[in-house]
Amino acid sequence: MSGNKEIKNLKAFSTAAERFEGSHVLCPGCAHSIIVREILNATNDNMVVSASTGCLEVCTAIYPHTSWDTSWIHIGFENSSTAIAGAEAMNKALRNKGRIPADEPEPKFVAFGGDGATYDIGFQWISGCFERGHNMMYVCLDNEVYANTGGQRSSSTPIGASATTSPAGSTSYGEKRNKKDMLQIMAAHGAPYVAQVAPNKWKDMAKKIQKGFDAEGPVYINAMSACTTEWKFDPADTITVSDLATDSLVFPLYEIIDGTELNITYRPKNIVAVRDYLAAQPRFKHLFTPKYEYLIDEWQKRVDAQWEYLQRREEARV
Amino acid sequence: MSKSIHDMGWDELVLGAAVHSFKEEIDYNPSQVLPENRDYAETNSKYKYVGDWRVFKPVWNTDLCIHCQFCWLYCPDTSILSREKKMIGFDYDHCKGCGICQEVCPTNPKSIIMFTEQTEEEEALNQWPEKKGSK
Numbered sequence: 001m002s003g004n005k006e007i008k009n010l011k012a013f014s015t016a017a018e019r020f021e022g023s024h025v026l027c028p029g030c031a032h033s034i035i036v037r038e039i040l041n042a043t044n045d046n047m048v049v050s051a052s053t054g055c056l057e058v059c060t061a062i063y064p065h066t067s068w069d070t071s072w073i074h075i076g077f078e079n080s081s082t083a084i085a086g087a088e089a090m091n092k093a094l095r096n097k098g099r100i101p102a103d104e105p106e107p108k109f110v111a112f113g114g115d116g117a118t119y120d121i122g123f124q125w126i127s128g129c130f131e132r133g134h135n136m137m138y139v140c141l142d143n144e145v146y147a148n149t150g151g152q153r154s155s156s157t158p159i160g161a162s163a164t165t166s167p168a169g170s171t172s173y174g175e176k177r178n179k180k181d182m183l184q185i186m187a188a189h190g191a192p193y194v195a196q197v198a199p200n201k202w203k204d205m206a207k208k209i210q211k212g213f214d215a216e217g218p219v220y221i222n223a224m225s226a227c228t229t230e231w232k233f234d235p236a237d238t239i240t241v242s243d244l245a246t247d248s249l250v251f252p253l254y255e256i257i258d259g260t261e262l263n264i265t266y267r268p269k270n271i272v273a274v275r276d277y278l279a280a281q282p283r284f285k286h287l288f289t290p291k292y293e294y295l296i297d298e299w300q301k302r303v304d305a306q307w308e309y310l311q312r313r314e315e316a317r318v
Numbered sequence: 319m320s321k322s323i324h325d326m327g328w329d330e331l332v333l334g335a336a337v338h339s340f341k342e343e344i345d346y347n348p349s350q351v352l353p354e355n356r357d358y359a360e361t362n363s364k365y366k367y368v369g370d371w372r373v374f375k376p377v378w379n380t381d382l383c384i385h386c387q388f389c390w391l392y393c394p395d396t397s398i399l400s401r402e403k404k405m406i407g408f409d410y411d412h413c414k415g416c417g418i419c420q421e422v423c424p425t426n427p428k429s430i431i432m433f434t435e436q437t438e439e440e441e442a443l444n445q446w447p448e449k450k451g452s453k
């Protein structure tokens with residue numbers, strides 16, 4: 001039986017008994033914790049959670065304290081996926097042997113990793129878990145940078161962003177390569193469910209998380225996590241910047257079921273210009289100089305092309 | 319255990335050490351029990367204080383609030399307290415003063431406004447701005 005919470009509206013959602021405690025040391029305004037709260041609050045089931053090294057892990061497990069009212073495990077940077085896959089496999093084995101009684105409710109197995117842990121360093125471990133078909137949810141907290149070690153670029157960092165290892169200056173516009181498309185890659189594993197979510201679109205996100213919890217097999221969630229420190233906006237603006245991201249279609253919200261059935265789940269009423277999204281974040285401020293301004297048009301064209309592609313995929317059902 | 323975990327250094331931990339969220343074992347699922355009714359362990363971060371991170375603090379105007387819960391939803395520090403679909407106040411031990419709650423509050427004027435940490439609540443409420451854009 002699924003322990004998904006009934007979330008008719010925001011007031012109903014707010015009756016959730018929180019399982020993520022305060023006095024973690026994430027930055028003021030950090031979206032990681034908003035995402036975690038929205039996920040934990042979507043289910044009533046017991047949870048087994050893991051986290052890769054990164055802001056979320058480091059800041060919620062300051063010795064000798066924990067911010068988690070769930071079972072929680074940390075091993076290393078690259079293996080939140082395999083840690084949770086191991087727990088899931090053990091649960092299955094102990095149930096088969098009758099050492100966990102059949103009437104004991106099944107917990108949800110959820111792994112969290114940053115984009116560094118997901119797109120780069122933990123990639124082969126995640127791929128292995130998906131190939132083996134563990135019953136787990138992997139959530140990437142995608143802030144497009146190695147935030148916890150001071151802002152190095154990852155393969156999720158988008159073109160033109162200034163990062164400490166791809167700094168913008170007189171001879172460079174910052175990151176040179178385009179962001180890797182993790183959602184398509186995870187869908188290509190034949191996963192029953194993959195989705196891109198954003199915490200500012202909370203209803204869409206809750207629906208997808210619950211769909212993910214109901215799916216049999218490995219589920220991948222790419223969660224946009226606006227990072228006040230590395231994207232360099234005011235901490236009060238986390239939701240405002242997130243709105244610009246989803247409404248400019250830089251972060252389109254969609255899902256792919258069984259590797260083929262693509263559904264766009266959010267169509268902004270008023271699509272905002274990519275320029276406005278970039279302008280809100282000083283990591284892109286050098287793009288607003290005559291030398292690099294051409295990149296803003298390129299950005300817009302890329303986002304338009306991606307949106308066109310997603311719509312055609314949705315229509316074609318392949 | 320002979321030594322309290324607070325007196326131990328990290329190098330005294332054994333591999334695979336565990337930190338407890340709750341006292342002993344609990345026989346309930348925390349998703350079914352509100353925080354005020356749980357048996358937390360001293361090692362739960364909720365007993366730490368980060369209120370001194372704040373430069374600005376949120377102040378709440380109960381007369382204007384429509385209990386929409388946007389502030390509850392988007393607070394990164396679990397510091398908006400809501401019970402039975404009503405906002406009931408802030409948890410100033412855990413609030414870091416980010417200002418998201420003010421930003422997302424939809425009322426006009428805002429029902430939450432950030433004031434400098436030293437401002438008394440009454441003083442803040444006396445300075446509340448008028449409705450914007452009304453003629």
Ligand SMILES: Cc1ncc(C[n+]2csc(CCOP(=O)(O)OP(=O)(O)O)c2C)c(N)n1
Pocket residue numbers: 053054055056076077078113114115116117118121141143145146147148149154
């Ligand atoms: C194998 C390994 N390499 C490098 C590190 C150092 N390290 C710790 S956290 C971190 C950055 C994490 O970035 P990301 O996964 O994107 O998470 P974020 O902090 O951005 O949430 C790095 C490089 C490590 N702990 N282990």
Ligand code: SF4
Pocket residue numbers: 025026027029030031032055059143147148226227228229230
């Ligand atoms: S650096 Fe970014 S991701 Fe890390 S805690 Fe701060 S805001 Fe959150």
Ligand code: SF4
Pocket residue numbers: 378382383384385386387388389390405419422423424425429430
């Ligand atoms: S966002 Fe504003 S109106 Fe809504 S519950 Fe919070 S204080 Fe009240």
Ligand code: SF4
Pocket residue numbers: 029375376392393394395396397398408412413414415416417418419420
């Ligand atoms: S200022 Fe930030 S941390 Fe404090 S209650 Fe508002 S949203 Fe939460």
Ligand SMILES: [Mg+2]
Pocket residue numbers: 114115116141142143144145146147
């Ligand atoms: Mg990151």
